[in-house]
Amino acid sequence: MINRPFVIGLVGGIASGKSSVAHALVELGAVLIDADEIARRVTDLPLVLQQLCREFGDSILTPEGKLNRKSLAALVFGDQEGNQQQRLRLEDIVHPLVKQDICCTLAHFQSLPVPPLAIILDIPLLIETGWESSCDFIIYIDTPRSSRIRRANERGWSEEELLRREHSQLPLEEKRKSATHIFPNDDCDQPELTRRIRRLWDQMLASVERK
Numbered sequence: 607m608i609n610r611p612f613v614i615g616l617v618g619g620i621a622s623g624k625s626s627v628a629h630a631l632v633e634l635g636a637v638l639i640d641a642d643e644i645a646r647r648v649t650d651l652p653l654v655l656q657q658l659c660r661e662f663g664d665s666i667l668t669p670e671g672k673l674n675r676k677s678l679a680a681l682v683f684g685d686q687e688g689n690q691q692q693r694l695r696l697e698d699i700v701h702p703l704v705k706q707d708i709c710c711t712l713a714h715f716q717s718l719p720v721p722p723l724a725i726i727l728d729i730p731l732l733i734e735t736g737w738e739s740s741c742d743f744i745i746y747i748d749t750p751r752s753s754r755i756r757r758a759n760e761r762g763w764s765e766e767e768l769l770r771r772e773h774s775q776l777p778l779e780e781k782r783k784s785a786t787h788i789f790p791n792d793d794c795d796q797p798e799l800t801r802r803i804r805r806l807w808d809q810m811l812a813s814v815e816r817k
Contacts, residue, residue, distance in 0.1 A: 610716055611637075612814050613740055615727045617781040618747030620772050621757035623791045627747055628728045630803040636724040639711050641704055648703045649673050661695055683770045693774060701735065712740070724810070733784050734776055743810050746785035753793055 614636065616624045628638050648654055655673055658666060666678045682693035708727070715725050729737050738744065758768040772778075782788070789806055791799070 611721045611723060611725045612742040612810065613712075613725050613727060614810070615729070615732045615737060615741035615744040616747060617732055617744060617785065618791075619749060619751075619754050619778050619781075620730075620768055620775075621754040621761065621763075622747040622749035623753075623757070624728055624747050626799075627745070627789060627791065627803060628726050630800065631724070631726055631807060634804065634807045635722065636726050637715055637722040638726045638728060639708055641708065641727075641729040644704050644707045645700055646675075648700060648707065649675075654699065654703065657699055658696075661699065662692065679771075683767075683774055690774075705735070708737075731775060733781060738784060742814070743786045744784055745787045745789050745806070746782045747791050748782070748788050749791045750793075753791075 614631065616628060618624055625640075628640070632638050649658065650673065658673065658678070662678065662681055666674055666681070668674045678696070682689060682696050684690075708729070712725060715722055727737055727741065729735065732738060732741075732744075755765050755768060758765070763771075775781075787806060787809070789802065794802075
């Protein structure tokens with residue numbers, strides 16, 4: 607049996623419902639490390655914001671001097687070579703700080719006198735940034751494209767914006783191949799979704815107990 611919290615990585619397409627699955631697992635006893643939340647916190651730091659402005663210009667700021675995430679996204683997501691270069695520059699600034707925060711948080715949870723049963727890594731580029739090797743399980747959230755487009759629309763994104771962002775990530779089939787578990791996240795009702803998550807949780811617990 608693993609004598610530490612087991613680590614669950616979540617992968618899937620954009621707007622596939624990873625956050626919903628993560629929070630349902632938290633209710634079952636896991637804790638969550640959310641890379642998007644960490645990145646928002648990191649990019650709000652004055653020194654990081656100054657660095658971003660030097661790199662991308664003051665057009666990424668709101669009138670109040672805060673980071674305009676929509677303006678920044680417009681610069682870095684796209685199929686043009688310039689978009690890709692700017693995305694790499696953004697990642698060079700932000701990713702090391704996010705990685706450091708994740709490592710510290712993982713170490714904190716693992717060192718608690720009564721550690722959690724599991725730690726969830728919700729990291730958009732989990733495989734691309736090498737976090738796959740830190741996971742005991744990887745869950746691929748299998749969501750129909752039509753559902754993802756609808757959810758993206760609810761965020762204020764067009765289908766084109768969804769595809770642009772997805773193009774900057776590993777292809778979905780590659781993410782699926784990396785998974786230890788496939789979680790079907792179609793448009794079922796909440797009770798059924800909860801039952802599926804509970805079954806998956808029980809499977810992982812049983813697998814850990816055999817190790």
